[in-house]
Amino acid sequence: MLAQKLKNHDVTNTLQQLPLLTAMEEESSRGIFGNLVKSILKHILWMKVTSASIGQLQVQPLANGRQLMVKAPLDVVAGFNVPLFKTVVELHVEVEAQAIIHVETREKDHARLVLSECSNTGGSLRVSLLHKLSFLLKCLADKVISLLTPALPKLVKSELCPVLKAGFEDMRGELLNLTKVPMSLNSEHLKLDFISPVIDHSVVHLILGARLFNSEGKVTKLFNVAGDSLNLPTLNQTPFRLTVRKDVVVAIIAALIHSGKLTVLLDYVLPEVARQLRSSIKVIDETAAAQLGPTQIVKIMSQTTPMLILDQGNAKVAQLIVLEIFATDKDSRPLFTLGIEASSDIQFYVEDGLLVFSFNEIRADRIHLMNSDIGVFNPKLLNNITTKILTSILLPNENGKLRSGIPVSMVKNLGFKSISLSLTKEALVVTQASS
Numbered sequence: 247m248l249a250q251k252l253k254n255h256d257v258t259n260t261l262q263q264l265p266l267l268t269a270m271e272e273e274s275s276r277g278i279f280g281n282l283v284k285s286i287l288k289h290i291l292w293m294k295v296t297s298a299s300i301g302q303l304q305v306q307p308l309a310n311g312r313q314l315m316v317k318a319p320l321d322v323v324a325g326f327n328v329p330l331f332k333t334v335v336e337l338h339v340e341v342e343a344q345a346i347i348h349v350e351t352r353e354k355d356h357a358r359l360v361l362s363e364c365s366n367t368g369g370s371l372r373v374s375l376l377h378k379l380s381f382l383l384k385c386l387a388d389k390v391i392s393l394l395t396p397a398l399p400k401l402v403k404s405e406l407c408p409v410l411k412a413g414f415e416d417m418r419g420e421l422l423n424l425t426k427v428p429m430s431l432n433s434e435h436l437k438l439d440f441i442s443p444v445i446d447h448s449v450v451h452l453i454l455g456a457r458l459f460n461s462e463g464k465v466t467k468l469f470n471v472a473g474d475s476l477n478l479p480t481l482n483q484t485p486f487r488l489t490v491r492k493d494v495v496v497a498i499i500a501a502l503i504h505s506g507k508l509t510v511l512l513d514y515v516l517p518e519v520a521r522q523l524r525s526s527i528k529v530i531d532e533t534a535a536a537q538l539g540p541t542q543i544v545k546i547m548s549q550t551t552p553m554l555i556l557d558q559g560n561a562k563v564a565q566l567i568v569l570e571i572f573a574t575d576k577d578s579r580p581l582f583t584l585g586i587e588a589s590s591d592i593q594f595y596v597e598d599g600l601l602v603f604s605f606n607e608i609r610a611d612r613i614h615l616m617n618s619d620i621g622v623f624n625p626k627l628l629n630n631i632t633t634k635i636l637t638s639i640l641l642p643n644e645n646g647k648l649r650s651g652i653p654v655s656m657v658k659n660l661g662f663k664s665i666s667l668s669l670t671k672e673a674l675v676v677t678q679a680s681s
Contacts, residue, residue, distance in 0.1 A: 247421065248316070249303050251413035260409050261298035266324055269397035270390070290390070293326035296336070305347075307447040314347040314445060317367060318410065320402075323376065324394075328386065335387050336377060337394070342370035343402050345410060347450075349443050357442040359450070361414040364407035366399035373398070424659045425454055429652045431501040433461040436494075436652070441471055444478060451478055458497050469494050479675070486662055488676040495674050496554045498652060499563065499592075499603060503644045507547040510639055511575065513540045519631075519638050523571070526631040527581075527620075534573075534581055534620040541575040546640050549585070554592075556669050561592045563605065567640070568616070569632065582618040584625055587611045588636060594667045594674060599658060600651030601667075601676070608641045609633065 271287055301319035308315055322339040345364040351357045373391045375384070422440050429436040437457050444451040458467040469491070479489045512520040520542060528535035549566040565588050570580040590605040610633045613625040657665050657676065664679035 247417045248413055251416045255409050255413050257300055257409050258298055260405060261322055262295045264295055264401055264405055267293040269401050270393040273397040274393055289328050291327045295322055296325045297323045311447045312445050316345050316347055318343045331383055338374050338376050340372040341398055342367040343406050343410060349445055359418055359443045361411055364410055366402040371398055424656050427655050431498060434501040435459050446478055449481055456494050467497050484677045486678045490674045492554055492556055492672055496552060500551045503647050507545055508643060510544045512542050512544050516638050519634055523631050526628055530623045530627055531620045537573040539574045543572040543575055544635060545570040556671050559669055561669055562589055563592050564589045579619060581620055583616040585614040585616045596665055601654050602651035603648040605641060605645055608636045
């Protein structure tokens with residue numbers, strides 16, 4: 247990203263416009279032979295950079311593990327011409343700019359990445375002749391080189407370092423903007439907030455908070471680094487890793503599947519399930535079973551936020567569900583109400599740039615009789631039909647909502663074409679897919 251920002255700032259043009267002659271004149275004025283040197287420089291008709299390029303940036307951690315050294319190798323060809331000689335003297339200049347990337351804390355709890363201490367790398371400066379010259383011209387060229395060499399570090403600092411800093415600021419701003427793209431969750435949306443950066447040897451971590459907004463734009467949940475925070479994860483040989491804490495994943499799932507109460511005319515929508523329900527209730531109470539008319543209604547609603555259980559490579563979602571059975575659509579009181587502790591295995595995958603969730607089956611692990619107009623009975627007698635109702639009604643409804651997924655535009659905008667997913671006991675992990 248930094249290399250691209252330097253291109254955007256036309257760093258090559260900056261190199262081509264380096265005021266070499268002016269820099270040498272300023273350098274010569276500081277010496278005891280200033281007048282003599284100036285008389286030599288006056289014989290130079292013109293001097294300019296004829297070609298320039300910047301090599302691949304190198305980023306290395308410093309020994310303290312909390313700072314990064316970025317180096318920009320520069321390759322420049324400069325030419326000058328003097329009277330009496332038709333030959334253009336060409337000089338090959340190799341110089342390296344370096345700067346430190348570190349975390350700066352300006353105010354309480356406000357930290358940011360900054361680039362500072364920009365200068366020329368000691369020992370990296372080399373100026374040489376590109377072609378063989380006559381003895382007299384070589385003597386003049388050697389004198390020019392002796393003046394240019396001490397002037398170049400100052401040129402790097404005055405001309406190139408501002409471009410490097412500007413490119414870094416642009417990169418930092420774009421990087422933070424990529425993390426702030428809202429994620430649509432049906433009628434709600436999740437927005438990530440930059441909290442602080444951490445440099446850990448060769449890795450830059452961006453610690454993000456999150457806010458969940460409802461359809462009216464009001465914050466309903468706030469996630470930050472307090473409490474259930476994560477240890478800094480390792481990259482594991484990948485250039486990118488997004489670690490989403492478990493409670494944030496739960497909030498995403500809850501926002502996607504939230505729908506209030508499901509009401510279904512069972513005999514119209516699922517006549518076979520309605521028949522099985524009548525048969526199951528008949529075992530408990532024949533009179534109650536006879537009351538079930540063609541407009542019998544099933545109402546289902548989730549009582550609490552889903553609970554997510556993560557393990558290495560596996561995930562399970564537990565839900566507390568309330569199931570009500572009404573004999574007809576005219577009844578205001580249900581025949582009975584069941585409280586169901588249900589669970590589902592959940593899969594995560596990426597499809598068309600979306601992170602998609604999917605529940606695999608649904609199980610009624612425990613069933614409780616909450617109230618009943620047909621007397622007290624053992625709710626286990628309805629275990630099979632309860633599972634059938636949840637599988638036929640609730641599961642496809644929730645999967646339909648989950649299938650909308652959430653966009654992972656941050657990954658795409660960072661330049662990664664494909665990603666892979668993995669699970670730990672604490673989080674969902676998004677990384678660049680191996681080629």
